[in-house]
Amino acid sequence: MPVMEATKRMVRINGCVASAQAAKYADVDVIAAYPIRPYTATMMALAQMVANGELDAEYIVADSEHSQLSIAHGAASAGARVFTGSSGVGVQFAYELYSPISGSRMPVQMMIADRTLDPPGDFGSEHTDALSTRDMGWLMGWSCDAQEAFDNHLIAYRIGEDRRVLLPQMVCQDGFFVSHITGDVELPDMGQVREFLPPYKHPYPLDPRHPVSHGPQIMPEQGPPLQLERARAMEESMAVVEQAHEEFAQIFGRKYDPWLEEYKTDDAEVVFFLQGAHAVTAKFAIQHMRERGIKVGMVRLRTIRPYPTEQVRESLSKFKVVGVIETNMALGSVSSGGALYAEAAAALYEADKHPLVMSFMAGMGGEAIVLKEFYWMTEKMIEAQKRGKIEKRTHWVGFEH
Amino acid sequence: MATIEVQRQILPILESPNKGARFYNPELPQSEPFVPGHRTCAGCGPSIQYRMTSKAAGDNTILVGPTGCMYVANSSYLCTPYNVPWAHTQIGSSGSFTAGVSAAYEAMIRKGKWQGKFPNIICEAGDGSSSDIALASISGALYRNHDCLIICYDNEQYANTGIQASSRTPYGGMTTFSPPGPEVPEGKKLYPKDLARMMAAGHPHCYVGTASVGYPIDLMNKVRKGLNHKGAAFLMIYTPCQKGFVYETPRSIDLGRLVVECGLYPMWEWSPEKREYDYSFRPASMRPVSEYLKLQGRFGHLHAEHVANLQKFANRQWKMMGIQIPEALLLAEDAKNVTNMAAAAEAQAVAETV
Numbered sequence: 001m002p003v004m005e006a007t008k009r010m011v012r013i014n015g016c017v018a019s020a021q022a023a024k025y026a027d028v029d030v031i032a033a034y035p036i037r038p039y040t041a042t043m044m045a046l047a048q049m050v051a052n053g054e055l056d057a058e059y060i061v062a063d064s065e066h067s068q069l070s071i072a073h074g075a076a077s078a079g080a081r082v083f084t085g086s087s088g089v090g091v092q093f094a095y096e097l098y099s100p101i102s103g104s105r106m107p108v109q110m111m112i113a114d115r116t117l118d119p120p121g122d123f124g125s126e127h128t129d130a131l132s133t134r135d136m137g138w139l140m141g142w143s144c145d146a147q148e149a150f151d152n153h154l155i156a157y158r159i160g161e162d163r164r165v166l167l168p169q170m171v172c173q174d175g176f177f178v179s180h181i182t183g184d185v186e187l188p189d190m191g192q193v194r195e196f197l198p199p200y201k202h203p204y205p206l207d208p209r210h211p212v213s214h215g216p217q218i219m220p221e222q223g224p225p226l227q228l229e230r231a232r233a234m235e236e237s238m239a240v241v242e243q244a245h246e247e248f249a250q251i252f253g254r255k256y257d258p259w260l261e262e263y264k265t266d267d268a269e270v271v272f273f274l275q276g277a278h279a280v281t282a283k284f285a286i287q288h289m290r291e292r293g294i295k296v297g298m299v300r301l302r303t304i305r306p307y308p309t310e311q312v313r314e315s316l317s318k319f320k321v322v323g324v325i326e327t328n329m330a331l332g333s334v335s336s337g338g339a340l341y342a343e344a345a346a347a348l349y350e351a352d353k354h355p356l357v358m359s360f361m362a363g364m365g366g367e368a369i370v371l372k373e374f375y376w377m378t379e380k381m382i383e384a385q386k387r388g389k390i391e392k393r394t395h396w397v398g399f400e401h
Numbered sequence: 402m403a404t405i406e407v408q409r410q411i412l413p414i415l416e417s418p419n420k421g422a423r424f425y426n427p428e429l430p431q432s433e434p435f436v437p438g439h440r441t442c443a444g445c446g447p448s449i450q451y452r453m454t455s456k457a458a459g460d461n462t463i464l465v466g467p468t469g470c471m472y473v474a475n476s477s478y479l480c481t482p483y484n485v486p487w488a489h490t491q492i493g494s495s496g497s498f499t500a501g502v503s504a505a506y507e508a509m510i511r512k513g514k515w516q517g518k519f520p521n522i523i524c525e526a527g528d529g530s531s532s533d534i535a536l537a538s539i540s541g542a543l544y545r546n547h548d549c550l551i552i553c554y555d556n557e558q559y560a561n562t563g564i565q566a567s568s569r570t571p572y573g574g575m576t577t578f579s580p581p582g583p584e585v586p587e588g589k590k591l592y593p594k595d596l597a598r599m600m601a602a603g604h605p606h607c608y609v610g611t612a613s614v615g616y617p618i619d620l621m622n623k624v625r626k627g628l629n630h631k632g633a634a635f636l637m638i639y640t641p642c643q644k645g646f647v648y649e650t651p652r653s654i655d656l657g658r659l660v661v662e663c664g665l666y667p668m669w670e671w672s673p674e675k676r677e678y679d680y681s682f683r684p685a686s687m688r689p690v691s692e693y694l695k696l697q698g699r700f701g702h703l704h705a706e707h708v709a710n711l712q713k714f715a716n717r718q719w720k721m722m723g724i725q726i727p728e729a730l731l732l733a734e735d736a737k738n739v740t741n742m743a744a745a746a747e748a749q750a751v752a753e754t755v
């Protein structure tokens with residue numbers, strides 16, 4: 001059914017297909033594809049939609065991820081709405097383009113289904129691929145199921161294309177746990193999408209009727225004002241992020257806190273702090289532990305760029321112990337574990353009350369984090385709470401007793 | 402789905418293509434999409450080419466500028482020489498960024514989001530970009546046949562980074578990455594990558610050609626043919642760089658003709674319709690390579706045997722084009738018949754000017 005006539009309906013699809021559906025509903029003009037597992041399934045679905053005439057877009061099979069992102073950059077500069085994506089080493093092959101795209105303020109959208117980085121080759125999900133680009137000026141956040149993935153794509157276009165923001169977006173989902181697990185997804189009425197996401201219009205596209213020069217060479221003193229503008233756009237996007245989530249809830253009836261999802265935190269003493277799909281298992285583990293009277297909860301970070309510093313501080317300072325579940329590597333970093341610890345700890349620095357913060361290297365290599373590992377991590381947090389101090393900051397889960 | 406048919410521009414071909422640089426042609430368009438006010442060196446071949454190319458294209462044009470001299474020395478923030486839309490892109494993104502612009506216009510016109518004739522989309526990539534770091538990116542754009550023209554302005558080196566050897570640097574060419582010395586007297590040991598022929602052979606559905614700033618009308622006509630061709634086109638254009646070649650700045654156009662007359666820059670077109678090369682271009686005369694080499698400091702260190710090697714190379718190009726080689730040029734293949742270009746001390750002096 002051509003998307004223009006689509007009416008609201010439930011479908012059972014995986015995260016990759018949900019992302020493809022979102023791109024279709026966003027009526028993207030240019031798609032740049034290159035194969036790498038697991039995100040490939042999104043591009044496969046889009047290729048079929050274009051072949052079926054369900055979506056009118058230029059579907060480009062690029063010669064590399066560097067080219068994918070350059071195509072996306074060029075197409076967005078000309079004024080088109082653009083969709084691309086990647087996984088793992090593919091995300092890194094394109095690395096050069098992340099700063100030029102955000103610096104030229106092109107709201108390109110990129111879907112990431114996470115994959116570990118080489119070596120050696122591993123298909124499993126780890127967030128290091130996307131996180132390694134986290135300071136390049138892209139809006140970034142993780143979903144934890146297919147429905148949220150679908151929604152996040154539409155919300156991200158809405159935020160990124162807002163004239164107050166004009167920044168590219170990385171819409172991330174865990175490889176396999178979201179990308180390849182089917183769930184019920186409500187596909188909207190096209191009227192809802194039109195109401196939420198206005199047609200894209202960049203203020204200064206490459207248009208022969210209004211000649212502009214994009215990205216001329218600058219003198220050193222001309223750089224900082226431009227960098228400052230990009231930094232401000234990222235800061236000021238926070239209000240737009242909130243507004244977009246509010247309007248999304250009004251139009252689509254699904255309400256997300258834009259920054260943090262809290263689960264059983266009201267009376268919690270120890271909490272997990274994480275991003276993405278492992279939140280689903282965490283909730284089960286928490287339910288089981290709650291039945292045994294353990295005061296454990298979860299805080300899930302939904303948006304990491306811009307980083308919700310105030311919200312994280314306010315939330316995490318309520319607890320005695322915070323256990324950061326990393327699912328990424330930041331070798332030699334402050335915790336010698338993952339990248340999430342450092343920012344959570346920094347956000348807490350100015351808090352009145354400081355929880356103990358520890359870092360769990362779990363879900364590494366794309367392994368599921370099983371219930372007994374959540375129990376084990378909870379024990380470690382409770383031990384620390386009893387001692388009143390951290391003895392070991394970083395634990396590689398599954399490698400200790 | 403209702404779609405709108407994309408209308409494309411057809412630019413007229415200029416008469417008298419072969420009369421050389423000083424020939425005034427009243428048919429030349431008035432428009433100047435590339436204006437003075439940039440910071441390129443005096444006599445800069447690439448920027449002379451830039452003006453000719455953009456003039457041939459006209460105002461309904463979008464330019465893409467990968468990193469290189471034609472980015473760095475041309476565009477300065479708050480002061481731009483481009484009268485048409487222009488965007489910088491990364492040095493490895495020449496073909497891909499250009500493909501993105503082209504694809505965007507296909508989609509936007511078809512979907513009614515932009516009204517007007519499809520613009521000329523031209524990428525001005527250096528030889529370092531085209532023959533090395535963006536080779537795959539350009540090949541991808543040609544292979545997929547996006548409606549665009551990709552130009553390799555060939556100054557035979559990475560100029561903007563301070564003159565380093567690229568895959569297009571000629572045998573014997575001195576650069577800061579291929580300096581001559583007692584162990585490597587010729588400087589650059591490798592012969593240039595046959596970039597334009599690679600592009601023609603690998604993407605036979607594209608219009609491909611070579612041109613030189615020495616023949617402006619021919620150059621502009623090839624630009625127009627490339628733009629009129631519905632799909633991708635590639636031109637490799639000889640553009641001397643006085644900083645790297647080390648010559649007197651008024652001689653840029655002379656070099657542009659000498660390089661062709663010496664057989665070091667074969668001029669041809671590949672026809673995507675006929676699927677064959679057109680070698681009918683004839684320079685006014687044929688000369689030994691030494692006449693071209695001796696004007697440039699970058700060849701000042703060459704010994705007779707190296708000059709002879711370059712003559713062999715040039716003769717192979719004449720042969721490839723099916724042109725009969727005069728006996729004098731065959732004799733010049735023998736080092737005994739050639740003299741050394743310069744003594745080592747003079748080569749050293751030239752090296753210091755680079």
Ligand SMILES: Cc1ncc(C[n+]2csc(CCOP(=O)(O)OP(=O)(O)O)c2C)c(N)n1
Nearest residue numbers: 468469470471527528529530558559560561
């Ligand atoms: C990824 C990357 N690597 C290296 C450079 C450094 N760089 C800047 S300009 C340039 C020279 C480009 O040479 P060419 O394409 O031949 O253009 P020219 O300078 O000769 O005009 C290089 C290598 C860069 N900008 N980006």
Ligand code: SF4
Nearest residue numbers: 441442445470642644
């Ligand atoms: S260095 Fe060469 S290519 Fe660069 S501006 Fe000067 S003459 Fe032109």
Ligand SMILES: [Mg+2]
Nearest residue numbers: 527528558560
């Ligand atoms: Mg060059």
